[in-house]
Amino acid sequence: MRTEDLIRTIALDADAPRKRLLPAVAAAVALAAVFAGFATWTLLGARPPVDPAFAAIRYPLKFVITGSFVASAGLLVMRLARPGARLGAARIALIGAVVVFAITVVVELAVTPSALWWSRTVGRNALLCLACVPIISAVPLAVILIALRRGAPNSPGALGAAAGLLAGAVGATFYAMHCPDDSPLFLAVWYSLAVALMTVIGSAAGARMLRW
């Protein structure tokens, strides 16, 4: 086939529906949130009683942290899925989320007597966190990866990793509603481990699913 014939043939398909990336990813993230919320509620139910004074600032802060990772990972996913898109703003947003997280950890260390560091890090339910965040994030990851099949990444593995980070952050946000451990020290170890696991899983799945 001559290239000009292929061009004419493709042009006649101009009015085929365009599979747009952004609405698909936005819908996938919304669906992921519904799944994660449903899974959290059915698996775990209401949040156990906590010390209100301790939770006053730390509880909302958890959502600032997980939310900033949802936002920056979402941005990163959109950039990595588009050919030729610069990472610029997404990279800055992700670094910003990490810096905010790190600051909360440093402040927590500063306001906490060192004798309590260990107990706040171990928290009440580390293993539940480690198990539940990936379980809650599994369906969200699948939904997001399916939407991202519309993408055209330079590196399917990197896009999959970003999708894993996004799904893990969505899962962590909903798990955080139930989780009675509010210390940034707990988040820094257990949430991070769980989300890192999702990132690795996402990378492996993306390398297979997102080739185009």
Add this chain to the structure above:
Amino acid sequence: MIGGKAAESDWIAWMKAGIAGDAAAYERLLAALAPFIRSVARSRASAWGFGSADVEDVVQETLLAIHLKRGTWDEGQPVGRWAAAIARNKIIDALRRRGRRIHVPIDDFAETLPTEPEDEGLRPDEASRLISVLKGKQHAVVKAISIDGKEIRETAKDLDMSEGAVRVALHRGLSALADAYRSFRK
């Protein structure tokens, strides 16, 4: 230099019109992008022992990918940079098919790209062989339109199909062609 500001504003306008279903504008865009993609491919190809037939395969595979992945183009993004990135991916795929693993830095060919449009004549390339992987109506429709140069309406009449069915078969046929290219990697 190709892909300068003047060309880019044309490309964006044609892309938007094409997305809105304007086949003529879309054809202008693809015809303008082909030599651009060819020069992107060629600037890399000689170093890896790619002949002009291989380059033309990359051009065709890239054009198909541009069409099927046009949902990844963002209206605020330059068409040239987007198309060059797709071409880069397809060059890497083509090299991998030959069992080479290399790194092609994208920014090398995002900016200045000399081009000398060459006549690309008839040749037995992957795409012609690939048409034979299409089955049934997809094969008949894609062949009628691409090789025999027919229009949608004519094709529908000849094959005793509705125009809508021809459009569906055409779109699926193009997707299947892109898949066939991809499976060539293995």
